[in-house]
Amino acid sequence: MRVINEELYRKTLEEIVRSLDKMENANILSVSLSKREFCFQNVKYMQSQIESFTIHNGQVPRQFEFFNKPGEESFCKQWLNANPSRELLLPDSDIEIELELFVNKTTATKLNSGEDKIEDILVLHLDGGKITFCLCLGTTFPAVSGPPFIHCAT
Numbered sequence: 001m002r003v004i005n006e007e008l009y010r011k012t013l014e015e016i017v018r019s020l021d022k023m024e025n026a027n028i029l030s031v032s033l034s035k036r037e038f039c040f041q042n043v044k045y046m047q048s049q050i051e052s053f054t055i056h057n058g059q060v061p062r063q064f065e066f067f068n069k070p071g072e073e074s075f076c077k078q079w080l081n082a083n084p085s086r087e088l089l090l091p092d093s094d095i096e097i098e099l100e101l102f103v104n105k106t107t108a109t110k111l112n113s114g115e116d117k118i119e120d121i122l123v124l125h126l127d128g129g130k131i132t133f134c135l136c137l138g139t140t141f142p143a144v145s146g147p148p149f150i151h152c153a154t
Contacts, residue, residue, distance in 0.1 A: 030058030040138035057089035
């Protein structure tokens, strides 16, 4: 007949649970962003502006990627670009992301007509399911009279 030592059984079970908790805690998604809101001031035609932020990764390798919003063909508007837009984050590492705003002939028309604004929300997805939103806003330089606008050289 087999006899179970209840006290020894309980202690062993507690040690296993503690060990599993440690492993689970080590794998918890711990990623932080240095900044989530970006304001581009005095945006001008054909003049690039760059804002940057840093992603700091915890102890587990993770991949990040900017996702397209529903119904959108790209993860950002035409006048905005993120570099890199997808990357593997190594454990305990930092990566700098540059957001570049550039208004060219194609995008200036919609901005001048009011059909588009310098506003966008980027959806940053991290492996493991965490999603973070980055808000990008911009102001055009003021006209001598009337509302702000972007000069388009022809």
